[in-house]
Amino acid sequence: MGALGLGQALSGGMAGRRHAGGGVAAMLAPALALLILGYAAPMGAIAWTSLHRGGTMGLAAYAEVLGSPTFFRILGGTLQTAAVVTLLCVVLGYPFAYLVATRGRRHAGLLLALVAVPYLTSILIRSYAWIAILGGNGLVNRTLLALALIDEPLPLVFNAMGSYIGMVHVLLPMVVLPIYAAMRRIDPALPLAARNLGASSPAVFATVYLPLSAPGLAAGGVLVFLSALGFYITPALLGAPNDYLLAQAIEVRVAVLAEFDTAAAQACVLLALVGGLMLLFRRRIAGLAEGEDIVAAPERTRAGAGLRRRTLGAMLQRAPRLRALLAALADRMGACSGPALWTFGLLLLAFLLAPIVVVALVAFSSAPYLAFPPPGLSLRWVEAFLDDRRWLEAAAFSLAASLVAAATAVAVATPLAFALARRRFRGRQFLWLLAVSPMIVPHIVIGLGLFFTFVTVGLNGHPASFWIAYTVTGIPYVVIIMLSALRRLDVDLERAAASLGAHPLATLRTVTLPLLAVAIVSAFLFAFLTAFDDLVIALFLSSPRGTTLAMRMWEDIRLEISPKTAVVGVLEIAVLVATMLGTALVQRLRRTGYRAA
C-alpha cells in the first residue's frame, strides 16, 4: 500500500474506499503484533504453565490451589479488601466530585489538577511517604504524642489499616474522575427545571443529580474494584507482613518458592475473576475507555436494554423507598451542605496531597534514616543519590526504556485508534478490548506471563523485554486518549482541507496531527508514566542485564528506608508539575496568541 493509501486510510471521510481493506490491515498490524507478542502470548504462557507439571499435562496445579484452604483465605481476604476499598473510594469520591463539578470551570480545573498530581506520582513513592506519615515514628504518631493524646504510638501501618489508607489514596482519583465527567455532562438546565417544577435543592440532588451521575459512579466503582483485586505494591509495603493478598501470594510462589505451575494457576484464577467482571461490566468500562459506540454498536437490542435496566441509576428510579431515604438524607445534609462540603473537600485534598508534601520534606532531610518531621534540612540525600552510580544507572535505564516504549506505544496505537474510530471492520470490538484490557488486567499477571514468555526465548532482563512490556502497558492509554480526541475532531475540518486541495498526507500533516497534538502529547505522557512507575512487571523482568529505578527504590525501601527514594519522588513530582504548568501555559498562549502575533 502506497503513501496515498495510508493517508486515505487515516482520514476516514474520503471516498477512496478501494484501499480500505489494505488500509485497515496496515493500521492494525504493528499494534496487533506487539499485543500478541507482549500480551496474548504471555497470557497463553500462563495458561500453558498452569496446565503442566513435571512435563506432563494435567490439572494438578489447579487441584492443589483449589484444594488449599490457605488459597481461599487469601482469595477471601483479597475480595474483602477490594470491597472495602471500593466502598471507601465511592463514599469519599462522590461528594468530592460533586464539589468539583459544581464549581466554576477555573476552580474545577485547579481542584482536578490537585487530584492529578498525586494520581500521577509513582505508587512506590506514595507508599513510601505513607510509611513516613503513619509509622511509629511518623508524622501522625509524633503529633499525637506531642499533644499527649496518646501514650504510645498507634499501629497505623503494616496492618490492614495501612493497606486501606494506601490503596484508597491510589484509587480515589479513579472514581473521582469518571463521576466528575458524568456530572459535567448533566445539562445545567435540568436542575433548574426540577427546581422550577417544585423540587427543593436536596430533592434536586436526589432526583436529578444522583440518578444522572450514577453511571459514572458505577463505572468508577467497577474500575476501582478490578484494580484493587490485583494490587501488589501498597499491600506489600503498608499491609500486615503475613497477611498476603492474591498478587503477593503469586509473587511469593514465583520468587521464593519457585512453584511456577501453582503460581500460574493462581494467576489464572485472578485473571478469570477480573476477566469475568470486565466482560460483565464492559459497558461501564466502555464508558470510561471511549468504547461506548464500539461496544454498543452491534447489539443495541433487548439484551442491551436488560443490561441498562440493572444500572444504579435505573435502580434508583425504580426504588421509591431508597429514593425517599436518599432524599431525606440529602435534606439533612442540605442545610449544612455548603461549608460542610468545602471542609470535607479540603480535608480530602489534604489527604491526597500529604504524601507529596512529606516526600518533599524528607528528600531534604538531614537525618541518616527516614524520620518525620526531619530534624533539619540538607542536600545530603540529593548528593547521595547523585553520587550513587547504581541508582543513576537504574534511572538512566528506566528513562530510556520508558521513553522508547512510550514512543512505540504512541506510534503503533495511534493508527489503531484511527481504525477503531473511523472504520467498521470485523473484530473491531474484540480488538478494542484487547488493546485497552492491559490497563485492567493486573500487572502481576502480565508480569508473570512476560516472565514465562521471555525466559523461554532467553530474553528475560534484556532491554527489549522491558521495551515490549512497557509498550503493551502504554497502548491502552494511547488508545483511550486518541479515541476521545478523534471523537471530538470534526471530520469536516479534514474534508475542508481536501476541498482546498490538500493531498491526504498533507491533510494529515497540516490539519489532523496539529489538532491532535495535545492528545498525542498526553498519550505519550501517560504511557511514559505507566512505564516509569512500574514496579510489578520489573519484579519479574529485572536481572543484572537491566534494572529499573523502581526496583532500586523497592529494594531500598525494604532494606534500609533511606530518604534517597524521596529524592527520586521530588524529581518526579517536579517534572510532573512543570509539565502540567507548561501544558496549561501553552494552551493559554494559544488562546491569546494570535492577537499578539
Add this chain to the structure above:
Amino acid sequence: MSIAATGQPVAVERLSKRFGEVVALDDVSFEVRAGEFLALLGPSGSGKSTVLMSIAGFVRPDAGRIRIGGRVIDDLPPHRRDIGMVFQRYALFPHLSVAENLAYPLRRRGIGAAEIARRVEEVLALVRLGGYGARGVDQISGGQQQRVAIARALIFRPAVLLMDEPMSALDRKLRQHMQMELKLLHREVGATIVLVTHDQEEALSMADRVAVLDEGRLRQIGVPEELYREPADAFVAGFIGQANFLPYDAPSARVAGFASPLGDALPAGGAPHCARPAIGVRPEDVTLHPPETPGTEPCRVVEAAFGGSTQSVLVAVGGHRLTARMPAGSRLWRAGEEAGLRFRPASCRVFDLPAHQPSSWSNGDED
C-alpha cells in the same frame, strides 16, 4: 476583479446512493449551467447534503456520474477536484489564524509567499474583513467566520462553489444581510454555485434556479416563479409557498362537498387522470365575499389573523378547512362570521395526492 473565475457547468447524471437501508439518493439527475446559482431545496433528510458531498468527492455514489465542464470527475480524489466548499459549521481550522486559513489552499498549490500575501489581502478586502488577518478564527463573530469560510473557498478561484446550509448558524437579520452579500459576490466572482438549504425563502430569493428534493428524489427543477406557479406535484406545491388541498370530484368538476362547481377556477384542459385527485390552491388565490354573493360557496370564518399588510383567514367550508389571504386594506374578517368563498380564475391545479397525505389539508396557517 482578479478573484473572478470562469464558472463551469456541473452535470449530475442518474445519481443513486444508499446508506444501509436508507435510500439517500434515488436516480437524481440535473444540470447546473456555467456561472449559474442553483439552490438545492428539500426537507431534512431529503438527500441534499449527499448530492453536495458526492460532487465534492466525499461520498462515493453507488451509481451515476458527475461531470464538471464536460469532464467526468468520478475518479478524482476530493483534493484534486478544485471545487470550493463552504461547510455548514464553516470548518475553519482552529489552529490557524484567519490569514493562515485563507492561505491554506494557496500553500497546497505551491504558490509563492508574496503572491499568497497579496491574494489574502485582496480576498479579505472582498469580504470586508481587512485588518482581521491576524485574528484567531474563534476571535471573530459568527457572521465574520462565515465570510472567512466563503473567502477561503473562493481564494483559489474554483470554477464551482458548493455551500451546505451556510446561513443556518446565523440569526435572521444577519442571514438576510448575508444572502444579499452572497448574491452580489456571485455576480462578482462568476463561479457556478450550488447552495443547499431547507429554507424555501432563501432558495427562492437567492438562486437563479431551484431544485427540489424529497426522499432522495428530484421532484422539480426550475426558476423560482415556475416552481411557484406551476408546481409539478403536490409535494412541490406544498413545500414552495403555501397551499390548500381539497379532494376533487372529477365527474362533477367540484371540490367534494362543495355546492357549486369550480367553473373558471380550473385552467382549461381539465384534470389529468389521478388515483387521489385533489385541487391545490394558494391562500392568496382564495377570496372572501359577503354571504350569499352569487357564484360563491358559503363558508364560516373560524379564525382570522391580522398580519400588517395582509390578513390570513381560516374558513370552514363543505367539511374542509382552508386558508385565505387577502390585503388587510379591504374588509377585516372576524371569527364566527358567515361568508362566501371564491377561487380566482385559473388558480387551481389538480394533483395526485400521495397515499400518506390526508385528502384535505392546508399548510397556509402554520407559519
